[in-house]
Amino acid sequence: xxxxxxxxxxxxxxxxxxxxxxxxxxxxxxxxxxxxxxxxxxxxxxxxxxxxxxxxxxxxxxxxxxxxxxxxxxxxxxxxxxxxxxxxxxxxxxxxxxxxxxxxxxxxxxxxxxxxxxxxxxxxxxxxxxxxxxxxxxxxxxxxxxxxxxxxxxxxxxxxxxxxxxxxxxxxxxxxxxxxxxxxxxxxxxxxxxxxxxxxxxxxxxxxxxxxxxxxxxxxxxxxxxxxxxxxxxxxxxxxxxxxxxxxxxxxxxxxxxxxxxxxxxxxxxxxxxxxxxxxxxxxxxxxxxxxxxxxxxxxxxxxxxxxxxxxxxxxxxxxxxxxxxxxxxxxxxxxxxxx
Amino acid sequence: xxxxxxxxxxxxxxxxxxxxxxxxxxxxxxxxxxxxxxxxxxxxxxxxxxxxxxxxxxxxxxxxxxxxxxxxxxxxxxxxxxxxxxxxxxxxxxxxxxxxxxxxxxxxxxxxxxxxxxxxxxxxxxxxxxxxxxxxxxxxxxxxxxxxxxxxxxxxxxxxxxxxxxxxxxxxxxxxxxxxxxxxxxxxxxxxxxxxxxxxxxxxxxxxxxxxxxxxxxxxxxxxxxxxxxxxxxxxxxxxxxxxxxxxxxx
Amino acid sequence: xxxxxxxxxxxxxxxxxxxxxxxxxxxxxxxxxxxxxxxxxxxxxxxxxxxxxxxxxxxxxxxxxxxxxxxxxxxxxxxxxxxxxxxxxxxxxxxxxxxxxxxxxxxxxxxxxxxxxxxxxxxxxxxxxxxxxxxxxxxxxxxxxxxxxxxxxxxxxxxxxxxxxxxxxxxxxxxxxxxxxxxxxxxxxxxxxxxxxxxxxxxxxxxxxxxxxxxxxxxxxxxxxxxxxxxxxxxxxxxxxxxxxxxxxxxxxxxxxxxxxxxxxxxxxxxxxxxxxxxxxxxxxxxxxxxxx
Numbered sequence: 084x085x086x087x088x089x090x091x092x093x094x095x096x097x098x099x100x101x102x103x104x105x106x107x108x109x110x111x112x113x114x115x116x117x118x119x120x121x122x123x124x125x126x127x128x129x130x131x132x133x134x135x136x137x138x139x140x141x142x143x144x145x146x147x148x149x150x151x152x153x154x155x156x157x158x159x160x161x162x163x164x165x166x167x168x169x170x171x172x173x174x175x176x177x178x179x180x181x182x183x184x185x186x187x188x189x190x191x192x193x194x195x196x197x198x199x200x201x202x203x204x205x206x207x208x209x210x211x212x213x214x215x216x217x218x219x220x221x222x223x224x225x226x227x228x229x230x231x232x233x234x235x236x237x238x239x240x241x242x243x244x245x246x247x248x249x250x251x252x253x254x255x256x257x258x259x260x261x262x263x264x265x266x267x268x269x270x271x272x273x274x275x276x277x278x279x280x281x282x283x284x285x286x287x288x289x290x291x292x293x294x295x296x297x298x299x300x301x302x303x304x305x306x307x308x309x310x311x312x313x314x315x316x317x318x319x320x321x322x323x324x325x326x327x328x329x330x331x332x333x334x335x336x337x338x339x340x341x342x343x344x345x346x347x348x349x350x351x352x353x354x355x356x357x358x359x360x361x362x363x364x365x366x367x368x369x370x371x372x373x374x375x376x377x378x379x380x381x382x383x384x385x386x387x388x389x390x391x392x393x394x395x396x397x398x399x400x401x402x403x404x405x406x407x408x409x410x411x412x413x414x415x416x417x418x419x420x421x422x423x
Numbered sequence: 424x425x426x427x428x429x430x431x432x433x434x435x436x437x438x439x440x441x442x443x444x445x446x447x448x449x450x451x452x453x454x455x456x457x458x459x460x461x462x463x464x465x466x467x468x469x470x471x472x473x474x475x476x477x478x479x480x481x482x483x484x485x486x487x488x489x490x491x492x493x494x495x496x497x498x499x500x501x502x503x504x505x506x507x508x509x510x511x512x513x514x515x516x517x518x519x520x521x522x523x524x525x526x527x528x529x530x531x532x533x534x535x536x537x538x539x540x541x542x543x544x545x546x547x548x549x550x551x552x553x554x555x556x557x558x559x560x561x562x563x564x565x566x567x568x569x570x571x572x573x574x575x576x577x578x579x580x581x582x583x584x585x586x587x588x589x590x591x592x593x594x595x596x597x598x599x600x601x602x603x604x605x606x607x608x609x610x611x612x613x614x615x616x617x618x619x620x621x622x623x624x625x626x627x628x629x630x631x632x633x634x635x636x637x638x639x640x641x642x643x644x645x646x647x648x649x650x651x652x653x654x655x656x657x658x659x660x661x662x663x664x665x666x667x668x669x670x671x672x673x674x
Numbered sequence: 675x676x677x678x679x680x681x682x683x684x685x686x687x688x689x690x691x692x693x694x695x696x697x698x699x700x701x702x703x704x705x706x707x708x709x710x711x712x713x714x715x716x717x718x719x720x721x722x723x724x725x726x727x728x729x730x731x732x733x734x735x736x737x738x739x740x741x742x743x744x745x746x747x748x749x750x751x752x753x754x755x756x757x758x759x760x761x762x763x764x765x766x767x768x769x770x771x772x773x774x775x776x777x778x779x780x781x782x783x784x785x786x787x788x789x790x791x792x793x794x795x796x797x798x799x800x801x802x803x804x805x806x807x808x809x810x811x812x813x814x815x816x817x818x819x820x821x822x823x824x825x826x827x828x829x830x831x832x833x834x835x836x837x838x839x840x841x842x843x844x845x846x847x848x849x850x851x852x853x854x855x856x857x858x859x860x861x862x863x864x865x866x867x868x869x870x871x872x873x874x875x876x877x878x879x880x881x882x883x884x885x886x887x888x889x890x891x892x893x894x895x896x897x898x899x900x901x902x903x904x905x906x907x908x909x910x911x912x913x914x915x916x917x918x919x920x921x922x923x924x925x926x927x928x929x930x931x932x933x934x935x936x937x938x939x940x941x942x943x944x945x946x947x948x949x950x951x952x953x954x955x956x957x958x959x960x961x962x963x964x965x966x967x
Contacts, residue, residue, distance in 0.1 A: 140771055194705075198909045198953065199950065201902075202949035213940070259539075260540070264534070265528065268525040278500055280500035280501045280530060281529050363783055365782060366782030366786070377768075
């Protein structure tokens, strides 16, 4: 549909038109909020390469965010280099660790894979926590100095937008590519994908590595903006943030997590300002989305637009289901109960 | 005629139960071979061993000169065996066209490219295959939304996209109405003939078996009970006994 | 360090293992029968601990904790029933991811509800008078409450074994663990089975929370602390396996106790290291059935 395409381009242009000149209008605090949106957006986009596109549930995504933050902190602390060097370095660090973690974790499938990512990411969390000489332990690294060209908040913001923009572009190219198409096939039907000749685990490993790289990139930007890196960033419960964002925005569109990031950060600010019990409110909203609208904001908007256009949208109202059932049905009744 | 598939003494046990017990099978290039047998005879398990879903305990599988024993599914697919499943097993959230596109991309060995527009690839080729299996009108619909019969046709289209040398169909007409069954098998016969694909299929419907197969292999309790032309198999007393004895008589 | 120190440390490890087993057995049952990873399992544990603190406050310290075990179990079981009926039941047959996310939302909600009801201060609970002392083990004092925990865990293990191997519900649970798709086909009332298992698991977690309340401080955050350890136990033992939970709890409990003794700096990471190593070698745990592709 050329119409939808044009609309999508218009959306991206509008996003840039709002994001780039923002420092000319916004105050310091609002700019900080805008940075959070950009950083969380990139983080959630990287996770959605796994969740929405490949159907992999990883509990390790906070670890990669933290690794990126530490890449900035450690480069500054130990090497005495400019913290900015840590930003490209985070891509390499995140990618390498994700590749190694993936090699181990992808030996398992489905929920066991998720559990393995949890185990390994908690191991990284504890390492960051206990390796005092290297990471300064539970104190974290604070007061990271920035180079002169990042002297004021606007400059930091533009730097974040530029780097995150590169990340979004790179992820977008991967999402749309034949590789991305193959990931979608794997998401829909892992078993069938291997029978059409795809080496499923190798594709999953590649996706896991790329996702780790860009989660780390987002984390490095977090460290630049907050001038700190600390172990709490790696804790697996932090991984709920990008999942929430993806769910809020919708996982079946590339731009879904960006929409989700805007909604999440604004929602979080309002909720924490208005109530002492923000977890209660956020949890209830989260639960409502899961029960009522699992396709998120983009899913709802598409359905409404589709209805207005009087064209029944083939809208995906449900998420990918692992294919255990299909495979179970593959075995002859006489062998099913013994086959595992 | 040259031998395409050569299976020697393939076995698979689950616990103490021998699901497939030393099966030999040789298929010539261009042949249409049916594997029949009562429920639990080991047909699906045998196909699983052949296509890499399960690893045989013993024996060997060769396609032409390539050794396939114990290889994973994606390697076996690359070697030229493609399979359609008994339970419909397609990419439900992808559109019908995308189902075929991704199979074509995978077969071309270019699915790994992380740039370019994935779903803009192989459109014409996919549409051509969809035309052949009679689904051109549904190309843009999510595959899960189609009827059972149409989904079986997608299975076939995915399997054909490989340009396989050997096409393995596990009960291609399972769950179909009689009229649909006839159309589907006619389609299968035409496609394998046009593309000179060797066919190996299992089936419960004896009309389908006798109407399509050049030769028939009968499995019972994991072993080859009989093998021959349809006439020979039909006349074989041991085959009659197995079918009549289990009450799973040929319809 | 003498042999008596090692024995005491061994018993301390078993105590930890006993508590972990009671929690992890419930988590493992819920996963095995329902294929749901219940992130809210730790929340049940925390609710149990806070309820116990209130019961002891009302009933007095001398005996208070003993009835609290029952009250906490019932309270957590009731909460579990509400969650199963109100939330999870609407998500069966849907994606595992949605069930996982729903239980996480419940974690957030429950943690704030507990804060709302009991406040943010850490609470402490008096042990029952009969269990407040210590017994002599090779000349060293060992808290009798800890022996009580070990005994309780063994009793729970025995009851679960009987339940699973000797009752109709147990037969259905075993069938569900092997193949959840077959359940409806063989005439099992799936709705009742799932409610029963979830309530049972929640009740066990609640009781364990009350037990833990007598061992240490009751505070916010204990939900996630216990959850991650119970996960480690379940994963090492194999999701869905009660004997696995027992062995896993033993490994984690002892690793914890001796880790603190010998390599205090690495004690925390030992658990996750063990978890990663076991899973890397046996992706479905020591006693688990492999998940189908």
